[in-house]
Amino acid sequence: MRVLLTGASGFLGRRVSELLVGGGDDVVSIGRSGLHPDGPARTHVVADLSDAAQVEHAARKSGDVDSIIHLAALVPKHAAEDLAATAFAANLMGSVHLFSAFGRQGQANVFASTAEVYGLPEPHEPILEDTAPQPRSWYGASKVAAEIYCRTLERHDQMRIAILRFTVLYGTGDMIQRAIPNFVGSAVRHEPIRVFGGEELRDYLHVDDAARAVMAAWRGRLSGTYNVGSGKGVSVRDAASAVLRLAGGRSALEQHPRQKPATDIVLDVTRFREATGFSPARVFPDGLEEQIASAAAADARL
Numbered sequence: 001m002r003v004l005l006t007g008a009s010g011f012l013g014r015r016v017s018e019l020l021v022g023g024g025d026d027v028v029s030i031g032r033s034g035l036h037p038d039g040p041a042r043t044h045v046v047a048d049l050s051d052a053a054q055v056e057h058a059a060r061k062s063g064d065v066d067s068i069i070h071l072a073a074l075v076p077k078h079a080a081e082d083l084a085a086t087a088f089a090a091n092l093m094g095s096v097h098l099f100s101a102f103g104r105q106g107q108a109n110v111f112a113s114t115a116e117v118y119g120l121p122e123p124h125e126p127i128l129e130d131t132a133p134q135p136r137s138w139y140g141a142s143k144v145a146a147e148i149y150c151r152t153l154e155r156h157d158q159m160r161i162a163i164l165r166f167t168v169l170y171g172t173g174d175m176i177q178r179a180i181p182n183f184v185g186s187a188v189r190h191e192p193i194r195v196f197g198g199e200e201l202r203d204y205l206h207v208d209d210a211a212r213a214v215m216a217a218w219r220g221r222l223s224g225t226y227n228v229g230s231g232k233g234v235s236v237r238d239a240a241s242a243v244l245r246l247a248g249g250r251s252a253l254e255q256h257p258r259q260k261p262a263t264d265i266v267l268d269v270t271r272f273r274e275a276t277g278f279s280p281a282r283v284f285p286d287g288l289e290e291q292i293a294s295a296a297a298a299d300a301r302l
Contacts, residue, residue, distance in 0.1 A: 002026045002064070003218075004102050006049065007071030009033075011173050012112070012166075015211035016069060023215075028062050030055075030098075031072065049094030052101075059101035068102055068109040069218060070095060076139055077177050084138040091142035092149065099153055107159045108221035110214055111150050115167050115203075115229070116140035120261055126268035129165070129225050147225065154223060162222035164213065167229030167267050171207035171287055172294040180204070180291070183240050187247035188296040195240050197258030201233030203266045204284040216276040227267040230280050242285040247292050 003020055007013035008029035020027045021042070028043045047058040049072060074090035076082040095111070103109070118127055119134035135141045150161045170180045179202070186193045205213075205228065213228045237255075244253055272278060 001066045002028060004065040004068045005029050010071060012207055012210055013071045015208055016071065016214050019211055019215050028065055030058055049098055050089045052097045055097040055101045065102055067107050069214060070098060071112045075176060082138050087138040087142040092145045095146045095149060103157055103159060105158045109159060109161045110218050111161055111163050113143045113147055113163050113165045115165050115265060115267060117144045117165060120263045126266050128268045129227055129271055160221055160223040162217040163225040164217055164228045166210060167203040167205050169207045169210050170204050170291065172291050179236055179239060183243040184292050184295045187243050187251050188292060188299050190250050192252045192254045193240050193244055194254045194256055195237050196256045197262055198237030199235055200262040201235055201264040201266050203229040203232065204234055205229050205280060206282040206287045209280040209282055213278055216278045220276050222275055226272040227269050228272055229267040229269050230283060231267060231269040233264060233266040234284055242288060246285065246289050
């Protein structure tokens with residue numbers, strides 16, 4: 001099958017590309033820059049998804065595809081980068097341009113969304129897919145808007161789109177400034193690991209399992225919205241302690257007062273499990289040693 005993959009050079013996309021190529025599928029990737037020469041995708045076209053003309057040119061150049069797996073997104077590395085105009089241009093309009101140029105009736109497609117669409121829901125309850133989205137970031141809001149577009153597109157153009165709301169991913173190659181990479185970075189540099197509050201629960205999913213989930217949704221030709229995570233809550237403080245222990249325990253764990261509102265964010269993953277039979281092969285902190293080793297090697301090269 002000929003599959004268009006966005007985000008092929010990203011944290012999750014690299015794993016999905018490897019699984020597709022390993023399964024014998026013909027992968028066409030699209031992105032603003034060239035792929036790494038050792039990347040598994042066989043065909044790559046350069047285009048900025050926020051530019052409709054570039055995407056249309058890419059579609060003419062690459063030809064028809066049987067399916068679309070849309071993983072690319074503009075994810076702010078920190079709060080100062082979370083701007084409404086850039087988030088909606090990339091994550092909503094990028095999706096509109098992509099499906100307008102490459103979408104076809106009868107396709108079975110996948111769109112990667114995020115648990116950030118839920119904002120800060122009521123505490124102590126697993127989050128169901130029918131929980132009303134209340135995003136607290138422009139990134140989350142742009143993903144809600146893109147989800148609405150995908151739902152409408154299904155009815156308008158008679159295609160299938162599985163919307164996957166991913167929980168927090170972890171694993172080697174994570175470059176986003178969020179808890180686990182920050183904890184790992186501090187640990188390998190023997191700096192204090194700072195925890196603000198820390199009792200709130202988070203749902204961590206290894207990126208390799210996330211890639212398997214994408215493949216399960218795609219192969220199953222799913223339509224609808226699905227939470228994808230482990231379904232298990234781990235406190236931020238316990239996650240930091242796990243990093244400290246696996247990194248050799250040479251950093252201090254500093255406890256600080258909470259600076260902003262927080263609640264538990266643990267996903268109810270029943271719907272996706274029943275639809276696909278998927279369950280994570282790794283449960284946090286499984287795989288964390290590899291992430292720590294990779295970060296330590298990178299730090300040693302600096």
